[in-house]
Amino acid sequence: xxxxxxxxxxxxxxxxxxxxxxxxxxxxxxxxxxxxxxxxxxxxxxxxxxxxxxxxxxxxxxxxxxxxxxxxxxxxxxxxxxxxxxxxxxxxxxxxxxxxxxxxxxxxxxxxxxxxxxxxxxxxxxxxxxxxxxxxxxxxxxxxxxxxxxxxxxxxxxxxxxxxxxxxxxxxxxxxxxxxxxxxxxxxxxxxxxxxxxxxxxxxxxxxxxxxxxxxxxxxxxxxxxxxxxxxxxx
Numbered sequence: 001x002x003x004x005x006x007x008x009x010x011x012x013x014x015x016x017x018x019x020x021x022x023x024x025x026x027x028x029x030x031x032x033x034x035x036x037x038x039x040x041x042x043x044x045x046x047x048x049x050x051x052x053x054x055x056x057x058x059x060x061x062x063x064x065x066x067x068x069x070x071x072x073x074x075x076x077x078x079x080x081x082x083x084x085x086x087x088x089x090x091x092x093x094x095x096x097x098x099x100x101x102x103x104x105x106x107x108x109x110x111x112x113x114x115x116x117x118x119x120x121x122x123x124x125x126x127x128x129x130x131x132x133x134x135x136x137x138x139x140x141x142x143x144x145x146x147x148x149x150x151x152x153x154x155x156x157x158x159x160x161x162x163x164x165x166x167x168x169x170x171x172x173x174x175x176x177x178x179x180x181x182x183x184x185x186x187x188x189x190x191x192x193x194x195x196x197x198x199x200x201x202x203x204x205x206x207x208x209x210x211x212x213x214x215x216x217x218x219x220x221x222x223x224x225x226x227x228x229x230x231x232x233x234x235x
Contacts (some may be wrong), residue, residue, distance in 0.1 A: 027052060051181075055223035060231070061119060068119030070134060071203040072174070075231040077224035079126035085110065085117040113156030114138060114149075115207055121224075128221050130212035137205035146177035149205045150198040157185045160194075170232035174199055178229070183211070193218045193226060201234050206233075 020050065055077045060066065062073030067082040076082055087110050103200050110117045115135035123130045149167055163181035172175075176199035184191045195218075196209040210225040212218035 008177045055227050061214055071201040072206050073233050074228040075225055076121055080123055081120050081125050082121045083118055113152045117152055121223055128217055130217050130221050133209045135207040143233055146198050146200055150177045150179055151206050156178055172233045174234055197229050
């Protein structure tokens, strides 16, 4: 979350669905039941010994020439692997049923409300199942309110609840809005935690989202998310 368009239309559909919704996002997919901590979102951690101190930087994304070129830059956790998302229409251009199906699925998976997938940072090399995903908004949203735009992102995901919004400011002074919420899979009937933060840049809004296989995986990946938020820069 990568989502690159490759091979036949069916292979592309499998790649998109598997990476974006199958292996990374369904709640409780591996455990058969939601984590005991999948209740009301917890308060943000801070202070000595918090998860902020528990991760080492493995580099950064966002700058020109990086794996993902973005309107922002931030540090990624050690061993996490970034990859840019290709948003070109999948398929071979034949207009076949398979080609149309791949294009339809790609449209749904590569867009969330007014945001388009731009980068996915894979946690599997570090031992977790999940991604940090970066989404970018249209340039005309550059003057928008961060919290209002973040609410649009969450609403577009669907099946969300208990959303708690707060303001944040990175170490370099970049302001934005953050949300911690619950997502419920109708298919599995299970609920898990998710988080996202958003900042508005001269090139438009940018969302960094953390999901995970389930709440347990989500909590284990929090240090990487907090590193990204803490080191966020637009310079």
